[in-house]
Amino acid sequence: MPTVRLRDASEYPEAAQKLFDLSKAWFNYDFAQPPAMSRVMAWDGGFGGPHGRAMKRAMAPGEFTRAEKEMVAAVVSGVNACNY
Amino acid sequence: MQDDAFWYEAAQVVGITNALNVVADTLGEAGAGFTAVDPATAAGETRALFEEIATFYESAQVPLPFRLLARDPGYAADVWAAARHTFADHRLSRRLKEALAFAVSVTSRSRFGTGFHLAEMRRLGVGERGVMEVLGVTQMFSSYTKIADTLQLEPDMGDIAPVDHSPAPGGAAAPAGRRARGDGQVKGTSRAKISKGDRRVASRTSRMAVSPSPAPVSRRAAKKPV
Numbered sequence: 516m517p518t519v520r521l522r523d524a525s526e527y528p529e530a531a532q533k534l535f536d537l538s539k540a541w542f543n544y545d546f547a548q549p550p551a552m553s554r555v556m557a558w559d560g561g562f563g564g565p566h567g568r569a570m571k572r573a574m575a576p577g578e579f580t581r582a583e584k585e586m587v588a589a590v591v592s593g594v595n596a597c598n599y
Numbered sequence: 600m601q602d603d604a605f606w607y608e609a610a611q612v613v614g615i616t617n618a619l620n621v622v623a624d625t626l627g628e629a630g631a632g633f634t635a636v637d638p639a640t641a642a643g644e645t646r647a648l649f650e651e652i653a654t655f656y657e658s659a660q661v662p663l664p665f666r667l668l669a670r671d672p673g674y675a676a677d678v679w680a681a682a683r684h685t686f687a688d689h690r691l692s693r694r695l696k697e698a699l700a701f702a703v704s705v706t707s708r709s710r711f712g713t714g715f716h717l718a719e720m721r722r723l724g725v726g727e728r729g730v731m732e733v734l735g736v737t738q739m740f741s742s743y744t745k746i747a748d749t750l751q752l753e754p755d756m757g758d759i760a761p762v763d764h765s766p767a768p769g770g771a772a773a774p775a776g777r778r779a780r781g782d783g784q785v786k787g788t789s790r791a792k793i794s795k796g797d798r799r800v801a802s803r804t805s806r807m808a809v810s811p812s813p814a815p816v817s818r819r820a821a822k823k824p825v
Contacts, residue, residue, distance in 0.1 A: 516751060516753070517750050517751050517752055517753065518749070518750050518751050519750055521752075523681070526765075531779070542756075542759070544756075544759050548755075550755055550756055551601040551747075551753070551755050552743060552746070552747060552752060553750045555746060555750060566739075566742065569735070569739060570739045570743075570769075572735070573732065573735030573736045573738075573739050574736060574739075577699065577726050577728055577729065577732050578726060578729030578732055579695070579729060579732050579733065580724060582600050583695050583698070584659050584732065584733075584736045585600070586600060586605070586609055586691075586695070586699065587698060587699060587702045587733055587736045587737065587740075587742045588736050588739075589606075589609070590609060590612070590613055590699050590702050590703055591703075591706050591736070591737050591740040591741060591744070592743075592744050593610075593613060593743040594613065594617075594702075594707055594738055594756050595706060595740075595741060595745070595748075597743075597744035597745075597747055597748055598747075598748070598753075598754065599744070599747035599752040599753070599754055
């Protein structure tokens with residue numbers, strides 16, 4: 516169980532709703548609620564903003580495709596034994 | 600990358616990379632009184648093995664893990680066969696597999712693996728930008744995973760991945776009923792394979808929102824009474 520209460524999207528301010536819309540677009544998936552990590556990152560824009568931009572920059576197609584980078588991300592998550 | 604075959608290959612890369620790294624990092628060139636076999640003095644099957652390995656890597660050098668394992672040539676040959684199969688071009692390219700191995704090595708803090716797979720990436724044509732891309736993804740997801748673990752977030756996107764109903768290589772297709780049970784096994788795993796147009800998502804943790812610049816968030820809710 517999470518150590519914090521994850522707020523529903525409706526409990527976030529308007530600016531965060533834009534973030535959640537971007538989340539849908541990023542995953543091309545219409546979530547009933549934004550993913551838990553999206554809601555965590557939206558909690559503090561001073562951290563979530565630049566962190567998210569760095570992630571988006573890192574995941575953008577370049578020498579490696581987005582799909583290849585997703586596989587790298589999966590591998591890193593696996594090695595870190597992250598259950599999420 | 601919806602097919603399971605891609606992910607089986609990626610898992611092989613993770614496994615064998617870690618296997619080679621742990622030996623090289625812990626024993627070193629001559630650590631713990633366990634000396635690597637010198638290719639210059641190798642003979643017979645060990646020499647043949649070393650030549651095959653050097654050819655695969657297009658190098659005069661034989662990577663340290665295999666020189667350490669070569670104290671038992673039979674065992675070294677089997678490990679090498681698995682490694683060679685893993686890193687050869689199959690569904691995934693050798694170039695991508697080296698990138699995955701580099702990410703694994705950085706994540707697991709392997710000095711040997713980081714240097715070796717970085718060199719292999721470069722040898723296979725990955726430029727400075729490509730190296731930075733892999734490093735960036737590795738670093739970002741090393742961050743996301745620890746945030747998720749600290750807050751003990753629970754998986755919440757396992758259902759969005761399509762299921763690969765194809766049989767194991769050479770096998771027969773499963774009956775429809777069994778396929779449905781297989782769907783249940785896929786849901787909730789740590790990798791998802793989303794493919795909607797160009798949208799492909801690999802891991803739960805990778806399914807993060809893009810956070811361009813969210814405005815200040817709402818006031819913290821009162822704690823529940825304990």
